[in-house]
Amino acid sequence: xxxxxxxxxxxxxxxxxxxxxxxxxxxxxxxxxxxxxxxxxxxxxxxxxxxxxxxxxxxxxxxxxxxxxxxxxxxxxxxxxxxxxxxxxxxxxxxxxxxxxxxxxxxxxxxxxxxxxxxxxxxxxxxxxxxxxxxxxxxxxxxxxxxxxxxxxxxxxxxxxxxxxxxxxxxxxxxxxxxxxxxxxxxxxxxxxxxxxxxxxxxxxxxxxxxxxxxxxxxxxxxxxxxxxxxxxxxxxxxxxxxxxxxxxxxxxxxxxxxxxxxxxxxxxxxxxxxxxxxxxxxxxx
Amino acid sequence: xxxxxxxxxxxxxxxxxxxxxxxxxxxxxxxxxxxxxxxxxxxxxxxxxxxxxxxxxxxxxxxxxxxxxxxxxxxxxxxxxxxxxxxxxxxxxxxxxxxxxxxxxxxxxxxxxxxxxxxxxxxxxxxxxxxxxxxxxxxxxxxxxxxxxxxxxxxxxxxxxxxxxxxxxxxxxxxxxxxxxxxxxxxxxxxxxxxxxxxxxxxxxxxxxxxxxxxxxxxxxxxxxxxxxxxxxxxxxxxxxxxxxxxxxxxxxxxxxxxxxxxxxxxxxxxxxxxxxxxxxxxxxxxxxxxxxxxxxxxxxxxxxxxxxxxxxxxxxxxxxxxxxxxxxxxxxxxxxxxxxxxxxxxxxxxxxxxxxxxxxxxxxxxxxxxxxxxxxxxxxxxxxx
Numbered sequence: 001x002x003x004x005x006x007x008x009x010x011x012x013x014x015x016x017x018x019x020x021x022x023x024x025x026x027x028x029x030x031x032x033x034x035x036x037x038x039x040x041x042x043x044x045x046x047x048x049x050x051x052x053x054x055x056x057x058x059x060x061x062x063x064x065x066x067x068x069x070x071x072x073x074x075x076x077x078x079x080x081x082x083x084x085x086x087x088x089x090x091x092x093x094x095x096x097x098x099x100x101x102x103x104x105x106x107x108x109x110x111x112x113x114x115x116x117x118x119x120x121x122x123x124x125x126x127x128x129x130x131x132x133x134x135x136x137x138x139x140x141x142x143x144x145x146x147x148x149x150x151x152x153x154x155x156x157x158x159x160x161x162x163x164x165x166x167x168x169x170x171x172x173x174x175x176x177x178x179x180x181x182x183x184x185x186x187x188x189x190x191x192x193x194x195x196x197x198x199x200x201x202x203x204x205x206x207x208x209x210x211x212x213x214x215x216x217x218x219x220x221x222x223x224x225x226x227x228x229x230x231x232x233x234x235x236x237x238x239x240x241x242x243x244x245x246x247x248x249x250x251x252x253x254x255x256x257x258x259x260x261x262x263x264x265x266x267x268x269x270x271x272x273x274x275x276x277x278x279x280x281x282x283x284x285x286x
Numbered sequence: 287x288x289x290x291x292x293x294x295x296x297x298x299x300x301x302x303x304x305x306x307x308x309x310x311x312x313x314x315x316x317x318x319x320x321x322x323x324x325x326x327x328x329x330x331x332x333x334x335x336x337x338x339x340x341x342x343x344x345x346x347x348x349x350x351x352x353x354x355x356x357x358x359x360x361x362x363x364x365x366x367x368x369x370x371x372x373x374x375x376x377x378x379x380x381x382x383x384x385x386x387x388x389x390x391x392x393x394x395x396x397x398x399x400x401x402x403x404x405x406x407x408x409x410x411x412x413x414x415x416x417x418x419x420x421x422x423x424x425x426x427x428x429x430x431x432x433x434x435x436x437x438x439x440x441x442x443x444x445x446x447x448x449x450x451x452x453x454x455x456x457x458x459x460x461x462x463x464x465x466x467x468x469x470x471x472x473x474x475x476x477x478x479x480x481x482x483x484x485x486x487x488x489x490x491x492x493x494x495x496x497x498x499x500x501x502x503x504x505x506x507x508x509x510x511x512x513x514x515x516x517x518x519x520x521x522x523x524x525x526x527x528x529x530x531x532x533x534x535x536x537x538x539x540x541x542x543x544x545x546x547x548x549x550x551x552x553x554x555x556x557x558x559x560x561x562x563x564x565x566x567x568x569x570x571x572x573x574x575x576x577x578x579x580x581x582x583x584x585x586x587x588x589x590x591x592x593x594x595x596x597x598x599x600x601x602x603x604x605x606x607x608x609x610x611x612x613x614x615x616x617x618x619x620x621x622x623x624x625x626x627x628x629x630x631x632x633x634x635x636x637x638x639x640x641x642x643x644x645x646x647x648x649x650x651x652x653x654x655x656x657x658x659x660x661x662x663x664x665x666x667x668x669x670x671x672x
Contacts, residue, residue, distance in 0.1 A: 025632050047327070062625065063322065063591050063610055065636060100351035140323070141316030142636070145352070149312040149319070152347035156340050194297040203329050206298075206336035213295055215342055224349050225342075227321050244294065266293070 013037055016058060024066035029074030029082040039073055040064075043138045069139030076121070076135035086134075090147060091116075097148045101155050111155055115147070190265050193251030197244055205240045212237055310334055315345050319352075321609045321638075324591040325570065555619060556580055557597045557604060571595050573606045575620055588614050588623055595655075598644040603665075607639030607652060615666055628652065628660055628669045635660055635669075 021027070021036045031039075043064065044057050074082035098112035099105070121130030137146050198206065204226070211217045211225065219237070223230040245266065252262035310318075310331050317323050318331045335342050556576040562583035571594035574583040586606075588594070594608035604616040611634065613626045628635035637654035644650050652660040659672040 023627070023629060023634060059324075059589060059591060062627070063612075067632065067634065097348075097351040101347045136311070136313070138313045140313045141318075141320045145316035145320055145348070146312050148348040148351045149316040149344060152344040152351065153312060153315075155347060156344045190293055191297060194294050198294070198298060203333035203336055207332045207342075210298060210336045210339075211342060211346075214298060215339065215346075217346065221346060221350075224353065225319070225345060227319070248294070 014054065014058065014061075016061070020061060020064075020066055024070035026070035026074065029070060029079045029085075030077070031070055031074055035073075036070065039069065043069075043140075046138060047140070064139035065142055066139065068143035069137065072134040072137040072139075072143055075119070076130075076132035078130060090144065093144055094147055094151070098151050101148075101152055102159075107155075107159070111151060111158075115151055115154060187265055189252060189255040189257065190248075193248050193255060196251055197247035200247065201240070201244065205236070208233065208236055209240060209244075309338065309341055315341065315348070319345060319349050321570075321593050322591065326590070328570075557599055557606075557620075558583070559594050559597055571608055573597055573614075586620060589625075593638075595638055595640045596642045598642040600644045600647045603644060603647045605642045605644050605650060605666075607642050609638045611635035611637060611639065611654070613639060613642075613652070613666075626666050628662075630660075630669050630671050633671055635671075 017037055017040065018033065020040070021033050024031075024036060026032075026036045040061050044052070044060060048057060048060060071082055071086060075086050094115065095108070095112045098108040098115070102108035102111050115133075118133040121132035121134075123131045125131055133150070137143060141149075201209070208222060208226070211222045212219075217225075219230045219233045223233045226233070248266060249259070249262045252265060253259060257265060314323065314327065314331055318328065318335075321328075323331065335345065556579070558574050558576070559571045561574050561576070561580070573586045573588055573594050575586050576583045588606060589612060592608040592610060592612040594606050594612075596608070597604070597606040599605065599619075602617065602619040604620050605613065606615075607613045611628060613628055613635070614623050615626050616623045635652070635654065635658065637656040637658055639652055640655050641653035642650065643652075648663065648665045650662045650666050652658075654660075660669050661672065662669045
């Protein structure tokens, strides 16, 4: 089945494409309307289901960072004016972001240089054109945000394994990362009840819990991640934790435990097996 | 106080180690951080992030780098948020105080004709539109929106010290001062809300309704004259405070628990962002409308990809804005909506709209989270960046 947003011919092209093309300033960077339509088509294929309606496609297209998308794709095509514009806007920011991520000057420079090389494109396709990483930018978020995220991903991919070796013991001691090998034996019913209660949580609530309890991030960091106020995260952590506990107890009772046994199973050895949520909530930002 | 059983931590870690499938690319993570994803995508990315420590770390590093790169802007945003809280706490108290005088006015005065005369629809200007407009689904969207019942025991923050009542006052365009008789004692209170002449153009009608507004409370508020005078002054101060955000009662909800209620677009409609209790914990801002004085709210699903942060109305003109520079306009009190692209030359508004000033139907002013200021002097057709 052909998707609703497929653009094969000019006459089939949605009428708003011309407006979006004008807003993207793609012409300035040597992109034709057809090139631009092809980019939108590619973005649609990447993010929309095949049975998406034209309205959904239009909404996606209107939400894109069109000017930044056209700039990035023009750079990927080797357009010199586009590169000049890109460098003037983003080069300094790229190196600053690398510094903020890596914290160490030599690593930061290596990180930024490496990404810059990827952006410029050192490999070539079969037809001799450079393959630039900028061709993978789709305009869903800002180009600056995308650059920061790519830097962060590269940093995590390259340096995380080393940092894990260094920081593993510390993390265990801090109770931040619970590895499978450190598990304490538990009643299978308890494991089942916990697993089910976790699965039933909405994705964002699981993300908040994982960030807070597994990663040890501060409320402020999680709030920034979710673009909400710190106090909102504080309230949600408390609420989710209480709700999760109730769900687990209910699950244990469904599995044949009485209320007291369920509570006891969950408490187990309080000295070793529980963390005081209040204390964690009151932790100041490190 | 709830405690965090270690078994839960263990099972979470185990689920995480077992469930790392395909990682979202940098586009999706960046869009997630900027709240530019639709709900379906956001849920999928959240689910992955909950299981993938590497992606969580990448996202956190990228956001931290942004915060360091823009420390001043970040602080400004934080300060603005706290300021916003403080402001609205004050407004809540002032709103409750205004309600008391409204009781006296409502009781003593026959249904004021101002409500009718204030909602003359503004005829659209004849000039061809310059800004791009995309027609959005008409009224059936609203009809299909779920109705949300507002619980009576949920007070506006802080809880109003007086019985919950409604205050309906006509507000002249911002450049005009409130008539001096608006501060006359309540003995002449009828004059306070009765317009001397029908307004030449749609006037902004502001209504502040605590969610627990009860009709019978209208009867209970035969306030004393001196008290009424104070309350009128309080209402003026309230409007003055509101002007700090945009010279109109603009609903802003950067934090879900906020219950900011906007101006009326027609006598029976209130507009807000996440006003209903059911939406209070919703991280995504949704435009809501109440046609029963705030007792129940219905979501107006304008766009799934936008988290709305501001709504404003004047007469039948309603404006709503949010993430990604998304701006929606309804010329007919919410029956039909258009998406407006705010741009000037090559510059396009892409930051989150946090404030809309639509006190004058033709002069629209927008403020964004990044500090940008945009305005239109022709009802949203052409825009200027300041």
